[in-house]
Amino acid sequence: MSTQQQQPETQEAPEDPEMKGAESPVDEKEKEGGDIDQQTTPEPELEGETVHIKVFRYDPEVEGKQEPRFDDFHVPFKKGMTVLDAVMYARDTYDSSLTFRHSCRQAVCGSDAFFVNGKQRLGCKTQIADLEQPIRIEPLPHQEVVKDLVVDMDHFYDQMHTVEPYFQNEDTPDASDLEEQRQSRENREKVKMSTRCIWCGACMSSCNIAAGDNEYLGPAAINKAYKFAMDDREPEDVKEHRLRILEQEHGVWRCQTQFSCTEVCPKDIPLTEHIQELKREAVKKNLKFW
Amino acid sequence: MYEHDVIVVGAGGAGLRAAVAADEAGADVALVSKLHPVRSHTGAAEGGINAALQEGDDWELHAYDTMKGSDYLGDAPAVETLAQDAPEDTMRLEHWGMPFSREEDGTVSQRPFGGLSYPRTTYAGAETGHHLLHTMYEQVVKRGIEVYDEWYVMDLAVTDEDDPNDRECHGVVAYDVQSGKIEGFKANRGVVLAAGGPGQAFDHTTNAVSCTGDGHAMAYRAGVPLEDMEFIQFHPTSLPSTGVLISEGVRGEGGILYNNEGERFMFEYGYANNSGELASRDVVARAELTEVNEGRGVKDEYVHLDMRHLGEERIMDRLENILHLAEDFEGVDGLIEPMPVKPGQHYAMGGIETDENGQTCIDGLYAAGECACVSVHGGNRLGGNALPELIVFGKRAGYQAAGKDLGEPEIQTGYGDDVEDETETELPVQPGAAGLDTSDSVAADGGVTADAEGVLEQTVERTRQRVDRLMDKDDGVQHSEIRQKLQNAMTDYVNVFRTEDGIKKALRIIRECREEYQDVYVDDPSRTFNTDLQQTIETRNLIDVAETIALGALVRNEFRGAHWRQENQVRDDENWLKHTLISWDDGEPKIFYRPVILEGEDKTYEPKERSY
Ligand SMILES: Cc1cc2nc3c(=O)[nH]c(=O)nc-3n(C[C@H](O)[C@H](O)[C@H](O)COP(=O)(O)OP(=O)(O)OC[C@H]3O[C@@H](n4cnc5c(N)ncnc54)[C@H](O)[C@@H]3O)c2cc1C
Ligand code: SF4
Numbered sequence: 001m002s003t004q005q006q007q008p009e010t011q012e013a014p015e016d017p018e019m020k021g022a023e024s025p026v027d028e029k030e031k032e033g034g035d036i037d038q039q040t041t042p043e044p045e046l047e048g049e050t051v052h053i054k055v056f057r058y059d060p061e062v063e064g065k066q067e068p069r070f071d072d073f074h075v076p077f078k079k080g081m082t083v084l085d086a087v088m089y090a091r092d093t094y095d096s097s098l099t100f101r102h103s104c105r106q107a108v109c110g111s112d113a114f115f116v117n118g119k120q121r122l123g124c125k126t127q128i129a130d131l132e133q134p135i136r137i138e139p140l141p142h143q144e145v146v147k148d149l150v151v152d153m154d155h156f157y158d159q160m161h162t163v164e165p166y167f168q169n170e171d172t173p174d175a176s177d178l179e180e181q182r183q184s185r186e187n188r189e190k191v192k193m194s195t196r197c198i199w200c201g202a203c204m205s206s207c208n209i210a211a212g213d214n215e216y217l218g219p220a221a222i223n224k225a226y227k228f229a230m231d232d233r234e235p236e237d238v239k240e241h242r243l244r245i246l247e248q249e250h251g252v253w254r255c256q257t258q259f260s261c262t263e264v265c266p267k268d269i270p271l272t273e274h275i276q277e278l279k280r281e282a283v284k285k286n287l288k289f290w
Numbered sequence: 291m292y293e294h295d296v297i298v299v300g301a302g303g304a305g306l307r308a309a310v311a312a313d314e315a316g317a318d319v320a321l322v323s324k325l326h327p328v329r330s331h332t333g334a335a336e337g338g339i340n341a342a343l344q345e346g347d348d349w350e351l352h353a354y355d356t357m358k359g360s361d362y363l364g365d366a367p368a369v370e371t372l373a374q375d376a377p378e379d380t381m382r383l384e385h386w387g388m389p390f391s392r393e394e395d396g397t398v399s400q401r402p403f404g405g406l407s408y409p410r411t412t413y414a415g416a417e418t419g420h421h422l423l424h425t426m427y428e429q430v431v432k433r434g435i436e437v438y439d440e441w442y443v444m445d446l447a448v449t450d451e452d453d454p455n456d457r458e459c460h461g462v463v464a465y466d467v468q469s470g471k472i473e474g475f476k477a478n479r480g481v482v483l484a485a486g487g488p489g490q491a492f493d494h495t496t497n498a499v500s501c502t503g504d505g506h507a508m509a510y511r512a513g514v515p516l517e518d519m520e521f522i523q524f525h526p527t528s529l530p531s532t533g534v535l536i537s538e539g540v541r542g543e544g545g546i547l548y549n550n551e552g553e554r555f556m557f558e559y560g561y562a563n564n565s566g567e568l569a570s571r572d573v574v575a576r577a578e579l580t581e582v583n584e585g586r587g588v589k590d591e592y593v594h595l596d597m598r599h600l601g602e603e604r605i606m607d608r609l610e611n612i613l614h615l616a617e618d619f620e621g622v623d624g625l626i627e628p629m630p631v632k633p634g635q636h637y638a639m640g641g642i643e644t645d646e647n648g649q650t651c652i653d654g655l656y657a658a659g660e661c662a663c664v665s666v667h668g669g670n671r672l673g674g675n676a677l678p679e680l681i682v683f684g685k686r687a688g689y690q691a692a693g694k695d696l697g698e699p700e701i702q703t704g705y706g707d708d709v710e711d712e713t714e715t716e717l718p719v720q721p722g723a724a725g726l727d728t729s730d731s732v733a734a735d736g737g738v739t740a741d742a743e744g745v746l747e748q749t750v751e752r753t754r755q756r757v758d759r760l761m762d763k764d765d766g767v768q769h770s771e772i773r774q775k776l777q778n779a780m781t782d783y784v785n786v787f788r789t790e791d792g793i794k795k796a797l798r799i800i801r802e803c804r805e806e807y808q809d810v811y812v813d814d815p816s817r818t819f820n821t822d823l824q825q826t827i828e829t830r831n832l833i834d835v836a837e838t839i840a841l842g843a844l845v846r847n848e849f850r851g852a853h854w855r856q857e858n859q860v861r862d863d864e865n866w867l868k869h870t871l872i873s874w875d876d877g878e879p880k881i882f883y884r885p886v887i888l889e890g891e892d893k894t895y896e897p898k899e900r901s902y
């Protein structure tokens with residue numbers, strides 16, 4: 001099932017009093033710290049209030065959940081609360097079957113890219129206070145939904161693997177006192193942003209081209225290839241080999257520079273720029289060889 | 291059923307490295323991991339990898355620093371192996387393309403780190419772990435090593451001889467998270483556990499939600515002792531709402547800690563009159579908690595870390611990533627307000643007892659990474675020493691499991707002639723599963739099954755029955771309630787402050803958790819991606835692991851490394867130059883000790899005061 005075709009009607013959760021969750025505000029015992037500093041910012045207005053989230057629900061196996069729906073949860077707000085905190089609270093307090101991937105809680109594992117208020121975002125890196133309520137939390141569009149907020153990532157992984165995502169140089173010497181290959185600071189700086197990808201899939205999900213062409217490598221895989229192709233430690237012939245992979249029908253030329261991937265990337269990787277640069281490299285190469 | 295020569299459980303830095311090594315040694319190897327490899331918590335490490343690479347540095351200095359840092363509870367053969375192998379294995383990462391930070395001449399950069407006599411921490415920006423993890427995964431892809439991702443390993447297939455030293459491990463049982471299918475994985479040569487740390491035993495931790503000590507618990511229940519579990523490192527500056535780590539860099543650059551009265555308490559109350567905020571991790575963590583306990587904490591919970599006086603320019607230049615962390619995860623702007631921080635569980639020095647080849651006392655069962663204890667960290671891990679441990683001992687365990695001969699180990703494992711039984715400490719309650727686990731209870735799992743013939747099939751069957759029981763039960767207690775209670779008990783009583791009474795309280799609460807777990811049920815009826823089920827199983831593992839931490843903390847009445855005891859606030863070398871070992875003896879924890887090995891290849895490490 002794909003979220004593409006279904007934009008289900010919002011269905012209010014059953015009027016189960018538990019679901020409302022409008023419980024006592026957080027931390028009654030909260031004691032204001034003394035006047036530490038004149039400059040501390042005032043607590044945001046939301047403190048002590050509840051946050052209204054609407055979460056997409058679907059389970060192919062469970063009656064009542066086979067038809068996708070939205071459940072409403074009201075979660076007590078705490079300063080610093082993220083979208084991930086809110087769904088975790090809802091799960092642990094109201095409905096233990098609420099399902100989503102998450103692990104690191106600090107934007108390094110890439111598990112929790114969701115579609116939040118109409119945009120791909122990492123749950124753990126998105127502050128509740130910055131969002132309009134009610135907050136709609138849905139699985140990543142353009143991917144099969146496995147259950148609730150969990151999507152099938154296999155296609156994303158397949159595309160990542162297509163670009164031969166591993167370093168290729170002459171065979172690693174076996175000697176016990178290996179010396180490092182040299183790399184200039186400039187070259188390290190050049191690939192720096194491309195190495196930050198956490199495989200969250202937000203970019204792929206935001207891309208219209210990828211939605212229309214299932215074989216399109218997609219921004220993350222192209223960026224992965226960029227990381228190697230631009231690294232001076234790989235020999236020239238490997239770089240050519242990489243460009244050839246990228247030049248194929250479903251490669252870099254598919255990109256129409258809409259920048260949607262760049263806009264959603266939680267690691268601020270300039271994806272569109274990287275794709276453009278690879279296009280230019282490919283042209284240069286072809287001029288040279290034709 | 292699936293079948294491979296070597297099965298590696300867990301695909302963080304240690305597991306990936308083990309798989310590559312086993313592959314190099316010619317074995318057919320598969321990784322089985324509850325997370326896709328790139329989601330593993332190794333990706334969160336920032337600081338770097340210690341390795342004596344440069345002229346002027348020397349593996350012997352690295353070994354010496356590590357031994358001193360361990361407060362003389364590291365075993366010399368393991369410590370020396372780490373220091374000797376780290377340079378080559380770090381360079382290997384470079385040849386696999388890891389994007390290390392560079393010097394002007396193009397060589398890899400190294401920086402100073404706490405407790406090191408030479409700047410030997412090799413790093414890749416502020417994302418060393420991320421790069422290590424991805425580089426290793428790339429090598430796994432390159433070699434076409436089979437990865438079963440989002441398969442949760444529930445149990446080990448271990449034969450049922452009376453003496454654990456005679457037992458053999460023949461494989462594992464796992465379930466496919468996506469479909470709920472339960473399958474056996476036969477290991478013709480060996481199983482390597484690389485399942486990561488147990489940080490979720492605590493309420494507040496820098497560890498991921500996935501760090502639930504599954505590897506520890508499975509090995510423990512199969513008869514392998516857990517070693518030095520009481521040694522838990524707490525980091526003094528983690529964000530209160532998530533546990534996200536704020537690096538030492540802030541204090542290094544001049545960041546100041548204040549209590550709710552605006553006092554610079556590190557000096558004001560004499561916690562560390564010389565080094566102040568830069569005192570060692572445990573000293574600062576205890577100071578912060580004292581402030582909170584004495585009513586000078588902010589909101590009774592945390593203290594403030596202020597860097598505003600450094601000025602925007604310096605902050606942007608050196609600490610920009612800290613600004614993002616505070617903003618993204620705590621909603622605080624470090625340029626205009628102080629950042630809230632409190633101590634958080636960070637690292638477990640102890641773990642599954644292994645020798646320097648990663649071998650446990652059970653034949654065919656190996657362990658590496660944070661879940662293992664070889665032991666290199668002893669009482670306290672130095673920053674930058676965990677990542678080299680992953681690659682050095684991950685590699686060794688992978689080789690060993692694949693059948694490559696690494697020579698006779700010097701470290702002994704299991705219950706044997708060289709151990710001493712614990713006889714003195716009075717326990718407040720019966721620990722372990724005794725009297726609770728019957729074969730038809732929802733908690734029944736782990737332990738040993740049958741003789742070599744059919745051991746895997748029987749373990750699969752037992753696992754299926756356990757899952758059925760959990761799924762069939764319609765009401766009772768939910769795991770989240772028990773887990774929260776357990777985590778609170780650990781954070782309240784087995785934290786940086788440890789008193790006999792407190793630890794005993796914790797043990798009583800852990801016992802209650804165990805009893806409540808008899809009535810646990812899984813509310814989500816679906817077999818598809820049932821995280822409710824997975825977390826319920828993890829919670830059982832956390833109970834077992836938390837109990838060993840508390841038991842270790844109770845028996846070790848001294849102050850060594852990260853373990854502090856109110857009743858005896860000195861390091862007691864006379865009585866305690868020994869490892870604490872706890873094994874699961876038919877459901878009852880058995881506690882014993884094995885002397886630490888301070889004799890290295892050609893010198894003996896004499897215990898000295900750990901002052902910096
Ligand atoms: C915030 C932070 C910063 C750090 N910084 C540094 C640093 O700068 N330098 C340093 O040396 N160390 C650092 N450390 C410590 C170091 O990162 C960890 O100790 C190390 O990465 C652990 O690696 P691992 O491979 O043992 O486990 P992990 O990377 O946690 O991997 C565990 C694997 O086991 C799998 N798994 C677990 N249970 C199961 C199961 N039941 N079934 C199947 N699979 C399972 C998981 O899916 C995962 O793949 C830091 C730690 C933290 C938390
Ligand atoms: S490029 Fe950015 S958005 Fe795409 S997978 Fe990587 S981190 Fe996520």
Ligand code: FES
Binds near residue numbers: 105107110123
């Ligand atoms: S939980 Fe790991 S990226 Fe959000």
